[in-house]
Amino acid sequence: MSEIVARRCRRAGGTEDGLLALITLRAALDAARAGSYGVGAFNVTDLAQAEAVLDAAASTDSPVIVQTIAGASVHGRDELFWQALVGLIGNYPDVPVVLHLDHGASYDDCVRAIGAGFTSVMIDGSMRDHVTPATFEENVEVTRRVVEYAHARGVSVEGELGTIGGSEDGGASSKAIILADPDEAERFVAQTGVDALAVAIGTSHGAYKFTSPPDGTVLRMDLIEEIASRIPDTHLVMHGSSSLPADLRETINAHGGRLPESWGVPETEKARSTKLGIRKINQGMDSHMAHSAAVRTYLDADGIGVDPALYGKPGREAMQRIVADRMQVFGQAGQSYRHR
Ligand code: 13P
Numbered sequence: 001m002s003e004i005v006a007r008r009c010r011r012a013g014g015t016e017d018g019l020l021a022l023i024t025l026r027a028a029l030d031a032a033r034a035g036s037y038g039v040g041a042f043n044v045t046d047l048a049q050a051e052a053v054l055d056a057a058a059s060t061d062s063p064v065i066v067q068t069i070a071g072a073s074v075h076g077r078d079e080l081f082w083q084a085l086v087g088l089i090g091n092y093p094d095v096p097v098v099l100h101l102d103h104g105a106s107y108d109d110c111v112r113a114i115g116a117g118f119t120s121v122m123i124d125g126s127m128r129d130h131v132t133p134a135t136f137e138e139n140v141e142v143t144r145r146v147v148e149y150a151h152a153r154g155v156s157v158e159g160e161l162g163t164i165g166g167s168e169d170g171g172a173s174s175k176a177i178i179l180a181d182p183d184e185a186e187r188f189v190a191q192t193g194v195d196a197l198a199v200a201i202g203t204s205h206g207a208y209k210f211t212s213p214p215d216g217t218v219l220r221m222d223l224i225e226e227i228a229s230r231i232p233d234t235h236l237v238m239h240g241s242s243s244l245p246a247d248l249r250e251t252i253n254a255h256g257g258r259l260p261e262s263w264g265v266p267e268t269e270k271a272r273s274t275k276l277g278i279r280k281i282n283q284g285m286d287s288h289m290a291h292s293a294a295v296r297t298y299l300d301a302d303g304i305g306v307d308p309a310l311y312g313k314p315g316r317e318a319m320q321r322i323v324a325d326r327m328q329v330f331g332q333a334g335q336s337y338r339h340r
Contacts, residue, residue, distance in 0.1 A: 022089065023096045023339055025120035025156035026195045028063050029235035029279040031338040037331030038274035041065035041100060041237075042323055043284030046074045047084050048316045049291070054092045056323035060333040063096040065120075065280065070101065070109045082116035096339035100158075102282070110146045114155050121150055122158040122198070133163055136184060143192040151193070158280070161188050162200030164239045177204060179220060186230045196235040196280060199227055203240030203265060207285050210263040219269065221276060228277025235279040241265050242285035248293045255296035267329050274331055281330055287319045294318035 032039050042065070044050040050066055057064035066085065075081035089097050100120040101113035110121040123146040125139035143159040150157045162180035180199040189197060201220045203209065210218060228236055244264035252259055270281055294314040299305055327333045 021093060021096070022099055022117070022119045023063070024154065024195075025065065025098050025100060025158065025235075025280070027339070028065065028096065028098045029196060031063065031335070032274075032279045032332070033235065035331070035335055035338060036275065037335060038270070038278055038281045039063060039065055039098075039332045040323070040326050040330050041067045041098075041102070041280050041282045042287055042326075043102060043282070044068050044085075045072060045288075047081070047088060048312055049287070049319055050085055050088055052287075052316045052319040053323050054089065054095060054097070056320045056327060057095045057097070057336075058092060059320075060324050060327045061336050062327045062332040062334070063098075063336050063339055064327075064332070065098040065100050067100040067102040067282070069103050070105065070113070078112065079116060082113065082118070086117040094336070096336050098156075104146070107142055107145055107149075110157075111149060114150060114153055118155065120156040120158065120195075121146065122160070124160045124198075126160040126163050133178060136188070140188060140191045143188075143194060147193045156195040157193075158196040158198060158237055159188065159192055159194040160198040160200075160239075161185055164198065164200045164204060177202060180223060180227060182223070182226045182230050185227045189231045189234045194234060196237050197227075197231065198237040198239050198282075199223065201238070203238065205240045205284070207244060207259055207289070208262045209240065209242075209244060209265075213263050214265070214269075219265065221269065221273065224273060224276040224278055236277050237280040237282065238265075238270070238273055238278045239282045241270055241281045241283050242289075243267055243270075244285065245289065248286075248289040251293040252289065252296055255293075255300040257292070257296065267326075271329050271331070281326075283323075283326060286322055286326070290318040290322040291315040 028039050042053045053066055070078050073081045098120050099118045101118050102122055103124045104110040104121050110123055113121050123143050125134055125142040128134045147157045163178040201223045202218050242264045244262055249259045295311050298311045298314045
């Protein structure tokens, strides 16, 4: 329990103060390494999705990472959403939760998230802007500053090396993949002190990944083992880990969607990655596909349904189911006792 960040918080809807037990990313991933499992980091873009992730964790007795990207939610203001997230988590005192900023685009974004109560931030210094990769030195500089600020406040930091393809928030923009270099990974960690490192091993974000089932030439699982052996005290993160289930794509397309055929990271490879050294597995698109498929199915069946409370509910429930399934695959199910 040494790295638990205990904060007093007001339970949502209640009057009494409760003890909010958020844990740091470092604590979650150290425990995962001891138990040789991975922890899913599930992207949420509204409060109901966060509830789905937390309910999935509660029902499977899992530690969990709830993550969100600045500016990428249905809410009008980050601070409003983030404050609500902290309040929501206060209702799950038995679930070890890391609240993580995904793809912090700047030092200031990380400072804002830490101020809001996040226990972990990612500073993505890999790109200078949306098209130009940053130099190694530029990446080190901004990451080092964030580590200094975050560690002084008991917050963990994830950095990124190489460039993961696609678009982080599932949007249409896309960037090329530059694989992580093991020598650079070693130097990057020595110069920044990050707790976790996102390594580009051929995956990409979003709903368009591989044009055929990925083999070892496109999905470089061998890089994981090599990098893990060079930086044994730093936890490796796999981004772009969604599997893009064909049945969900078919359901979405049967109800008005137009998703092209695409393959993601097979579940067997994600499970295998946790034995090679991956500790944090980022998943956004699978949850979003499950959510959208359920919402589209509901709306198609009920031609006069317009109430978000009615169509949002099956979306939340579908997301909870797929997240709970993934928790079994990643091995985090049944592991929350490690944080008590
Ligand atoms: P997917 O787009 O494959 O779900 O990955 C999400 C992610 O890596 C967020 O950082």
